[in-house]
Amino acid sequence: xxxxxxxxxxxxxxxxxxxxxxxxxxxxxxxxVLNVVNFAHGEIYTLGAFAGLVVISAxxxxxxxxxxxxxxxxxxxxxxxxxxxxxxFRRFTDEASLKSRAMRESTLLSSLAVSIxxxxxxxxxFGSQMRSAxxxxxxxxxxxxxxxxxxxxxxxxxxxxxxxxxxxQYLLTRTRAGLAIRAVSNNPLGAKYVGIDTDRTxxxxxxxxSMMGAAAGILMGLYYGAVFPAMGFVPGIxxxxxxxxxxxxxxxxxxxxxxxxGVSESMATTFVSSGWSDMVAYGFLILTLVxxxxxxxxxxxxxx
Amino acid sequence: xxxxxxTAPGQxxxxxxxxxxxxxxxxxxxxxxxxxxxxxxxxxxFDRGYFYQIANLALIFVLLxxxxxxxxxxxxxxxxxHAAFYGVGAYTAALMTxxxxxxxxxxxxxxxxxxxAVAFLVALPTMRxxxxxxxxxxxxxxxxxxxxxxxxxxxxxxxxxxxxxxxFELFGFGLSGRIAAYYTVAVVVTLCVVAIGRLSxxxxxxxxxxxxxxxxxxxxxxxxxxxxxxxxxxxxxxxAGVAGALWAHMTGYISPGDFKFSESIxxxxxxxxxxxxxxxxxxIGALLLILLPEGLRGLGDFRNVMVGLVMFLSILLLPKGLxxxxxxxxxxxxxxxxxxRRTAGGEGIGWR
Numbered sequence: 001x002x003x004x005x006x007x008x009x010x011x012x013x014x015x016x017x018x019x020x021x022x023x024x025x026x027x028x029x030x031x032x033v034l035n036v037v038n039f040a041h042g043e044i045y046t047l048g049a050f051a052g053l054v055v056i057s058a059x060x061x062x063x064x065x066x067x068x069x070x071x072x073x074x075x076x077x078x079x080x081x082x083x084x085x086x087x088x089f090r091r092f093t094d095e096a097s098l099k100s101r102a103m104r105e106s107t108l109l110s111s112l113a114v115s116i117x118x119x120x121x122x123x124x125x126f127g128s129q130m131r132s133a134x135x136x137x138x139x140x141x142x143x144x145x146x147x148x149x150x151x152x153x154x155x156x157x158x159x160x161x162x163x164x165x166x167x168x169q170y171l172l173t174r175t176r177a178g179l180a181i182r183a184v185s186n187n188p189l190g191a192k193y194v195g196i197d198t199d200r201t202x203x204x205x206x207x208x209x210s211m212m213g214a215a216a217g218i219l220m221g222l223y224y225g226a227v228f229p230a231m232g233f234v235p236g237i238x239x240x241x242x243x244x245x246x247x248x249x250x251x252x253x254x255x256x257x258x259x260x261x262g263v264s265e266s267m268a269t270t271f272v273s274s275g276w277s278d279m280v281a282y283g284f285l286i287l288t289l290v291x292x293x294x295x296x297x298x299x300x301x302x303x304x
Numbered sequence: 305x306x307x308x309x310x311t312a313p314g315q316x317x318x319x320x321x322x323x324x325x326x327x328x329x330x331x332x333x334x335x336x337x338x339x340x341x342x343x344x345x346x347x348x349x350f351d352r353g354y355f356y357q358i359a360n361l362a363l364i365f366v367l368l369x370x371x372x373x374x375x376x377x378x379x380x381x382x383x384x385x386h387a388a389f390y391g392v393g394a395y396t397a398a399l400m401t402x403x404x405x406x407x408x409x410x411x412x413x414x415x416x417x418x419x420x421a422v423a424f425l426v427a428l429p430t431m432r433x434x435x436x437x438x439x440x441x442x443x444x445x446x447x448x449x450x451x452x453x454x455x456x457x458x459x460x461x462x463x464x465x466x467x468x469x470x471x472f473e474l475f476g477f478g479l480s481g482r483i484a485a486y487y488t489v490a491v492v493v494t495l496c497v498v499a500i501g502r503l504s505x506x507x508x509x510x511x512x513x514x515x516x517x518x519x520x521x522x523x524x525x526x527x528x529x530x531x532x533x534x535x536x537x538x539x540x541x542x543x544a545g546v547a548g549a550l551w552a553h554m555t556g557y558i559s560p561g562d563f564k565f566s567e568s569i570x571x572x573x574x575x576x577x578x579x580x581x582x583x584x585x586x587x588i589g590a591l592l593l594i595l596l597p598e599g600l601r602g603l604g605d606f607r608n609v610m611v612g613l614v615m616f617l618s619i620l621l622l623p624k625g626l627x628x629x630x631x632x633x634x635x636x637x638x639x640x641x642x643x644x645r646r647t648a649g650g651e652g653i654g655w656r
Contacts, residue, residue, distance in 0.1 A: 036436075037440075084616075085616075106623060108436070109572070109576055109619050110620065112615075113615040113619060114616060116609075116611060117612035121609055123608070124609065240440065244437075273455065276451065276455050282445075285440065286444050286445070289430065289437055289444075290429045293433070
């Protein structure tokens with residue numbers, strides 16, 4: 001019989017991994033299409049949490065209304081992010097500039113700059129201290145399952161992550177829009193030649209990815225009971241690590257790696273103090289980059 | 305960057321006839337005059353500790369930005385963990401001072417060497433990565449070093465930071481006054497920036513630029529890309545470490561918060577705003593992003609937004625930066641000499 005302590009740690013790790021997975025799904029979706037890292041994804045997450053908090057504290061609506069408000073905020077944020085930080089750098093659509101390093105790096109930096117502006121603006125508006133939603137909205141009522149104690153949030157997050165993953169797989173493989181997304185991610189120029197509106201497809205990807213990011217943000221805010229402007233940074237890095245480990249464009253791979261990451265972090269706290277547990281993620285990242293540069297579940301890539 | 309375009313044979317850039325073959329001296333003299341005479345005179349006239357601090361801070365960030373220019377601008381390696389090496393240097397200086405009682409004369413070179421050694425060790429496994437994979441790896445390395453500073457409480461005192469008991473000194477000769485401290489920082493930064501200038505405007509710099517433009521092609525031409533990348537990375541960490549030692553002795557107190565990810569981004573923003581690949585641009589970018597927020601102090605917290613806005617607008621509107629690489633190279637070549645050689649016929653043959 002396994003020590004209940006380890007089972008408890010395993011459960012904590014899985015729920016932690018789920019929270020990373022929520023964020024990694026949207027992150028990977030956007031990376032897969034544009035092949036650039038969207039540094040502002042963490043801020044979308046924060047924005048989602050704040051949008052939810054504002055709606056809750058203003059009108060105290062039912063939960064469904066909060067979810068819709070957050071999704072709308074996420075969609076709007078994703079749309080404006082794409083217009084602001086990515087569109088201006090897609091002026092040229094020939095093959096050379098689409099593949100060029102300069103374009104990738106300028107969008108990398110522009111999304112970084114937008115994320116700085118967004119985070120600092122949130123800090124100006126709301127202050128940098130933690131805020132919390134009213135207790136009746138929080139999703140951390142303990143539930144006892146056999147020897148381990150979970151909270152309601154764990155089930156909700158698991159459910160949401162599963163729905164997101166399945167919904168996204170459905171979108172990507174069974175609908176025309178999803179087909180267009182996959183075509184653009186595979187070969188933007190080729191997609192253009194066969195009559196796909198790449199611009200609209202990219203916007204759609206950003207909107208969907210950012211809606212997921214925003215939903216993850218408010219879920220985490222209610223799960224931990226803390227919303228603050230810098231909250232997106234650490235999950236953003238973890239999602240990034242999960243994405244790289246999973247092979248960059250594989251969404252199921254990113255989810256599995258997010259779970260591995262969460263479990264190994266919570267197991268690590270058994271042996272070292274919790275401050276060091278972040279080291280696990282970075283260590284995994286370096287090891288993956290060095291030994292499995294294609295990621296654990298990724299397709300072969302030319303060069304890394 | 306095709307440097308030879310700038311001096312096609314038989315074509316003299318306008319306004320540059322005979323004197324451009326000799327080293328220009330006006331601009332270097334003016335810069336030296338500003339840094340070593342005008343600015344200290346102005347600082348002494350105002351005599352406020354705050355101004356000295358801003359001047360020193362600006363100089364330290366000029367060095368950080370210049371060192372990042374070497375790795376990100378010239379060698380084209382997107383480095384997202386530069387502040388961590390700055391931190392390694394600062395912690396080396398602080399801990400050597402507080403635990404071993406050593407002075408600035410020893411800690412300055414030691415900080416640079418320790419930072420370079422750490423950079424060399426982490427570069428060994430990661431330097432074969434390219435583009436975004438490299439950026440991710442440096443991000444992870446920077447965060448790991450930051451976590452070490454934050455969590456290894458017995459050694460680094462963790463979040464409480466370290467108090468540096470000694471100020472600047474040279475071979476036991478105290479340099480404790482405000483002016484003396486300013487001159488120490490200014491001399492060290494100037495020497496380092498000149499060294500970085502010689503590295504990036506030379507045959508060696510050309511090799512680094514070739515890696516940036518096309519590393520596979522450079523590799524095929526016999527440039528040892530991995531080795532050169534490692535050298536650029538290690539050298540830039542050395543200069544960042546030197547900047548860290550200056551910072552530690554200048555402020556007298558360091559804590560991990562000074563070296564977190566956002567500082568790396570600030571340094572990156574300096575290089576990008578100034579112009580990737582342009583050393584004068586990196587210097588201007590550093591001055592702008594340090595002095596602008598100070599000038600905007602009246603706007604309160606809005607200045608943090610300003611950093612992001614300046615970075616975003618400069619990427620959008622000035623993709624080449626304030627002083628783009630082509631014009632910067634021309635400027636450096638004309639005004640700072642920078643070892644630009646010609647054949648007897650007056651044909652430019654490049655940096656040597």
